[in-house]
Amino acid sequence: GENVEQHPSTLSVQEGDSAVIKCTYSDSASNYFPWYKQELGKRPQLIIDIRSNVGEKKDQRIAVTLNKTAKHFSLHITETQPEDSAVYFCAPSRGGTSYGKLTFGQGTILTVHP
């Protein structure tokens, strides 16, 4: 099955700094690459996603970059704010017969200090 790893497991930054989280995956058939944000006790919420025919996507302070050859994709958050503090999960998914099963990484705890 798909093996998904995230780095780092914890990340502490000062408000206004940038944060980068990297996700590596093993399944070369993966073609959908979302990032989810989960606040304590709440549901995972999709914050950005990218499909395999695109190398980069940006939405305001958040961006995702994809390197399909190397099988990794990264979440970039610029001008971090305390409300960005949460656990972030990558969850690559493949097409074909998987019907959209998401395989989550182990999560990255991001703490933004005011």
Place this chain on the structure above:
Amino acid sequence: EPEVTQTPSHQVTQMGQEVILRCVPISNHLYFYWYRQILGQKVEFLVSFYNNEISEKSEIFDDQFSVERPDGSNFTLKIRSTKLEDSAMYFCASSEQGSPSNEQYFGPGTRLTVT
């Protein structure tokens, strides 16, 4: 904005009992999922459901588990003979399409505590 809803928010049950967790997916969505998250750990896929049948299931989803869409709106997860290790947050999710355009929307979760 439509949301996935789940009931109950918290369920406490004794070991060996059966529980049914309920979900109402977004109304025009066709693909339904159950995931679980043990406290402090990652989210794990349990099962996907499409066209009134299971599309895929994980190793976790053994004979103890079953899913059903009893009517046009509800999607349920039944756990028979619960075990202590079934204690977790269970999330339902739905998507309009399957792979690859499978943006999934998660419900708020049901916290299951088995004592």
